[in-house]
Amino acid sequence: MEQAEVEFLVRRDCVISLAERLGRRGELARVTYTGGYVLPGTTPGAGQAALPDDLEQAAVEQLAFWFQTRDKLGLVRHWPKGGIYEEFAQTEFLISVMAVLRKYERWMT
Numbered sequence: 001m002e003q004a005e006v007e008f009l010v011r012r013d014c015v016i017s018l019a020e021r022l023g024r025r026g027e028l029a030r031v032t033y034t035g036g037y038v039l040p041g042t043t044p045g046a047g048q049a050a051l052p053d054d055l056e057q058a059a060v061e062q063l064a065f066w067f068q069t070r071d072k073l074g075l076v077r078h079w080p081k082g083g084i085y086e087e088f089a090q091t092e093f094l095i096s097v098m099a100v101l102r103k104y105e106r107w108m109t
Contacts, residue, residue: 058100065094 007019022029037051038044093101 052104054100055104058097062094062097 003022006022011017016031037055038048040051040056044050
């Protein structure tokens with residue numbers, strides 16, 4: 001059953017807090033997100049926004065990096081002589097891509 005006008009709060013790490021209980025114990029809820037950008041090559045309609053150029057370029061750079069390093073994904077350091085030492089990055093995205101993404105973060109608190 002669809003519920004309209006539900007009071008909510010979106011916190012860091014995508015935690016959704018509801019002001020009131022929905023349904024009964026053990027029941028599941030589904031959240032439908034209606035936002036984002038229209039992909040390149042598509043004409044935005046009323047109320048829609050085109051994907052910003054810098055976000056598109058960041059996506060291209062990230063995908064190119066993942067493709068070029070697909071056999072070493074996450075590998076930061078490798079010492080091939082005198083034993084094997086590998087250090088893996090803790091980030092999922094390139095630093096330059098993270099900088100672009102930070103400009104578009106929208107958190108409701």
